[in-house]
Structure formats: C-alpha cells, structure tokens
Amino acid sequence: MMNHCPQCGQKRIAEELTCPKCHCFYSQLDQLLAEQQAEIDKHSLAGHLKAIWQANNKQQALQQELINLKKNTPNRTKLTFIVIILFIFALMVTVI
Numbered sequence: 078m079m080n081h082c083p084q085c086g087q088k089r090i091a092e093e094l095t096c097p098k099c100h101c102f103y104s105q106l107d108q109l110l111a112e113q114q115a116e117i118d119k120h121s122l123a124g125h126l127k128a129i130w131q132a133n134n135k136q137q138a139l140q141q142e143l144i145n146l147k148k149n150t151p152n153r154t155k156l157t158f159i160v161i162i163l164f165i166f167a168l169m170v171t172v173i
C-alpha cells in the first residue's frame with residue numbers, strides 16, 4: 078500500500094482510495110476496488126435505493142426502478158418490491 082500519491086506526492090489518507098488533492102487513485106488495486114464497489118452498488122438494492130434517494134425527481138426515479146424490476150425473475154421482484162416499500166415506509170416514519 079502506497080503512503081503517498083504517485084501523482085502529486087500528497088500524503089495518503091488511509092481510508093481514501095483517491096488523492097484529495099489531485100483525485101487520482103493511489104494504486105491500480107485501489108482503482109480496481111473502487112470500480113468493483115461501484116459495480117456492486119449499481120446492481121445491489123442499496124445502490125438502487127441510493128439512486129432513487131439522490132434523484133431530483135424521486136417519484137420518477139422510483140417508477141423507473143419499478144419498471145426495471147419487472148425485468149427480473151418474479152420471486153426476486155416481489156421480494157425487492159416489498160423491501161423497497163418497507164424502506165420508503167421507514168423513511169416516512171423517520172421524517173414524520
């Protein structure tokens with residue numbers, strides 16, 4: 078593990094994968110890890126919920142996610158749908 082940025086020599090922040098100064102990855106391994114994590118996030122339920130949560134139009138984003146869900150296997154769709162409803166319900170309860 079590198080202790081300094083290979084680009085600008087800035088001291089590494091242990092938990093960060095990229096340099097805070099020049100935003101380059103500290104190593105190819107760090108880049109690989111970040112890309113894998115992004116890929117996992119994209120396909121995970123948490124990643125989908127995050128996408129809905131960060132969208133400007135949450136209702137539209139949710140509808141789009143539900144359309145995408147229909148392409149999945151039926152059992153998985155049902156389970157994911159229930160989890161999303163529970164998540165939204167939990168959010169509403171928390172906000173109120």
Ligand SMILES: [Zn+2]
Nearest residue numbers: 082085096099
């Ligand atoms: Zn740097």
